Amino acid sequence: MTRENITDILCIGCQKGSTSWLHSVLNSHPMTHSFPSSGPLTSTDKEAHFWDWNHERGVDWYRTLVTPPNPAKLSMDFTPEYAFLPAEHIAECKALNPTAKVIYILRDPMARAVSALRMHMLWRYGKDHAEPLHHDDEFLTLVRNSRITLHGAFLQNLRAWQKHYPDMMVLNYEDFHNDRAASVARIFAALGLDTNEMDEGSQRRVDRLIDGGRVWESEKFPMDRSVLMFLQGLTWRVRQACESELTMRFAEGEQLLNG
Template structure:
């Protein structure tokens, strides 16, 4: 049986915008399939990283990785770094996955940057308690911003435009709304992906509902100095403005972070 797509469902970002939640909820649906964990070639069963880590392995490798054992199932690849693929790479993705359903969860670029830096701080601090870690405006902080690729991940408006050229029907979700009502967002995702809800038995629906309401790995809330927040607010301001202009969505999470700063 030939398959139209290598990956039937693509979650392309943004990083620190509930993509792990998206994967753990979708992968529990009886109509989906997640590839085996081949760490460090892949990142668990969630991120295939074909266009960044593994492109050298070639399209046949990707097709074999993504192919379900049961051909009736829809295969998942939720790799946040796909959000900032180039036009050429997205064109290649379209050739491999012409009928894929694409999901892009958008988060306020400022709040997303703070969360991304905290994630990299977690890795660098060897799990030190949050109250023992404070981020100050120094070269180490700027280096962490670079490693976290805050500008690439925050350029959601430009990323969205590139992806819409090839996948005009991609599903855009607001992280803030998704956090407020994850089950409603999950039902919308199922509809977009052509996955059944009403036809599932009650036990399966109850299990999916529980997973949809589950919070997947929050990073410790390491303290950022006012100077750090002011720097990030300035760095992310044009990206926040561009995203609101492109989508019409008003994001409030970043403004809440800045409350009290003069």
């Protein structure tokens, strides 16, 4: 069987947009394939990081990593850093994966930034860090290191990818979680995955994830209100543009400010 794509299902983020959760849901289907975890070259069996970490290893390395033993299965690569690839790398991706299904999950830009900072705080300080994050030089360093603006440049990233994948799937994180069962059903259908092919164990795994199961959750490190206000200002234009141009509605950021 000749494969059209190296990667059949490509999720480009957003970071902290439940990409790990969606990967776990799709990985439960018998007709999908996750590459073997190859850390530190890859991030578990989810993020191949070909175009950002491993591009110099060459296309054959990527093909060997991702191609399933059963060529009928759909291979997956869920790497949020792909969202802001340069144009030449997106074009190369299209050449290697001409009929891939590309998924981009968008989340309230401020809430996404808060979650990303908490993830970086966990990596830097560990779980027991109790001091609130203040608006100071250390905070600004975290903002730079977590690449808030690159990960949060939703429309810029979307337009760059839509030049090559005009029919890519764009999902709203909040819609995604307000009705998980319906969202999962729509995504399975869009990817051509028949739920009738799932055995009892696979269906139970998906049901647990739909019923509130989490794959990764950032620690709820405290943040000063000044930090939240700064992030609101930093992400405000992106939020307004998404709500205007994509007719998406976000509520998480306001909830954070009012909570």
